[in-house]
Amino acid sequence: MSNSCEQLQLNNQLCFPLYAASRLTTKMYTPHLKPLDITYPQYLVLLALWQYKQMSVKDIGARLFLESNTLTPLLKRLEQKELIHRVRSKTDERTVMVSLSTKGDKLKEQAAEIPEKILSAFTTEDFDESELISFRNNLVKLLHIIQDKTSNNK
Amino acid sequence: MSNSCEQLQLNNQLCFPLYAASRLTTKMYTPHLKPLDITYPQYLVLLALWQYKQMSVKDIGARLFLESNTLTPLLKRLEQKELIHRVRSKTDERTVMVSLSTKGDKLKEQAAEIPEKILSAFTTEDFDESELISFRNNLVKLLHIIQDKTSNNK
DNA sequence: AAAGATTAAATCGTGTGCGATGCAAATATA
DNA sequence: TATATTTGCATCGCACACGATTTAATCTTT
Numbered sequence: 001m002s003n004s005c006e007q008l009q010l011n012n013q014l015c016f017p018l019y020a021a022s023r024l025t026t027k028m029y030t031p032h033l034k035p036l037d038i039t040y041p042q043y044l045v046l047l048a049l050w051q052y053k054q055m056s057v058k059d060i061g062a063r064l065f066l067e068s069n070t071l072t073p074l075l076k077r078l079e080q081k082e083l084i085h086r087v088r089s090k091t092d093e094r095t096v097m098v099s100l101s102t103k104g105d106k107l108k109e110q111a112a113e114i115p116e117k118i119l120s121a122f123t124t125e126d127f128d129e130s131e132l133i134s135f136r137n138n139l140v141k142l143l144h145i146i147q148d149k150t151s152n153n154k
Numbered sequence: 155m156s157n158s159c160e161q162l163q164l165n166n167q168l169c170f171p172l173y174a175a176s177r178l179t180t181k182m183y184t185p186h187l188k189p190l191d192i193t194y195p196q197y198l199v200l201l202a203l204w205q206y207k208q209m210s211v212k213d214i215g216a217r218l219f220l221e222s223n224t225l226t227p228l229l230k231r232l233e234q235k236e237l238i239h240r241v242r243s244k245t246d247e248r249t250v251m252v253s254l255s256t257k258g259d260k261l262k263e264q265a266a267e268i269p270e271k272i273l274s275a276f277t278t279e280d281f282d283e284s285e286l287i288s289f290r291n292n293l294v295k296l297l298h299i300i301q302d303k304t305s306n307n308k
Numbered sequence: 309a310a311a312g313a314t315t316a317a318a319t320c321g322t323g324t325g326c327g328a329t330g331c332a333a334a335t336a337t338a
Numbered sequence: 339t340a341t342a343t344t345t346g347c348a349t350c351g352c353a354c355a356c357g358a359t360t361t362a363a364t365c366t367t368t
Contacts, residue, residue, distance in 0.1 A: 011269040014276070014286065015179045016198060017293045020219050022176035023355075024300040025169045030357090041324065044170060058346060065174050068347045070325050077323080094333050094346040115165035121303050122168070127295060132168070135292045139171045141281060142289065146178040149275050177325075184327090195354065212316060222317045224355050231353080248316040248363050 028121060032114045036107060042078055043111070045071075046100075049084065050108045054099040056089070065147075083107060182275060186268045190261060196232055197265070199225075200254075203238065204262045208253040210243070219301075237261060 026040045033043055041064075048055060048063050057075065061067050075098060078084045083104035089095045123129055180194045187197055195218075202209060202217050211229065215221050229252060232238045237258035243249045277283055 011273040014290050017297050018176045018179055021297045021300060022172045024304050025172055027304055072348055119165040124299055127299060136168045138289045143171050143175045145278055145281060146175060150178050150181055226318055
């Protein structure tokens with residue numbers, strides 16, 4: 001069915017588009033996030049906190065597939081902006097609990113309109129909402145497969 | 155059909171998975187690229203050069219959606235590894251032409267087996283090759299849409 | 309031909325990502 | 339209980355990404 005050349009093409013046309021699409025979508029957020037003075041990864045952390053109120057660094061990492069080497073500096077920046085609190089847990093001194101400050105909680109309202117603005121940019125005459133949903137389902141399925149593969153290496 | 159809440163979910167479950175999948179797929183390359191002493195972005199540049207032999211920094215940027223602020227340091231590292239040559243063009247002193255060294259050209263053979271290894275990790279019982287092709291087509295279509303949106307901002 | 313606009317690289321500063329390592333607290337094991 | 343292991347976070351170093359600016363070369367316009 002498929003020769004080696006096609007496989008090479010398929011692979012390169014799969015991983016590279018993921019890399020490119022990720023960077024370009026992140027760039028689409030910038031004009032909306034800049035007024036809030038946050039970056040896209042910082043926005044992802046806040047999205048998680050707006051949902052769960054309080055999370056450990058480990059919890060946040062599990063959700064975003066990141067570890068403390070990336071998160072600790074990022075969280076310190078959010079703390080400097082006075083959007084979050086970082087408090088070491090009393091029951092387990094190893095874990096640091098992250099929670100929203102009043103300012104960070106209020107930012108949720110300002111950020112509320114971002115997702116619909118981004119989504120509207122995706123839905124065009126070439127890509128309606130049902131196609132987008134099916135694509136997302138496959139993307140998430142792929143993500144789970146990769147997740148298993150990479151976690152096996154640990 | 156779709157209320158605001160669903161839209162928020164769809165959006166967050168589209169952009170974030172792109173971000174996560176991109177990082178995890180890049181991580182999948184690492185064990186294969188480390189023996190060659192190159193990173194994934196460096197590998198992408200070499201893929202382009204293996205195909206076109208000689209490209210300007212601008213050409214490479216157009217292909218990878220990157221600009222000189224990212225490429226110049228990256229290309230200098232590839233030059234330090236003696237994989238490429240960087241020569242300022244005689245006909246247009248503004249452009250820098252990038253070409254493969256003998257060492258860089260030979261690396262192509264060592265890298266030849268990487269794509270099939272990566273691809274085999276994607277094709278599982280949950281995701282056969284035809285599904286993967288259809289997913290890739292949608293991903294590329296999405297990439298073009300984003301590309302138009304982001305280039306309009308310039 | 310001279311002045312202005314555009315273009316291609318380079319540079320700078322900031323913010324991620326991430327492998328590797330360090331460290332202290334908690335848990336497991338002997 | 340003492341020791342070994344694991345866990346959660348922090349730190350370090352390096353390599354991207356990218357907005358903003360600079361510089362020199364080329365092109366445009368007059």
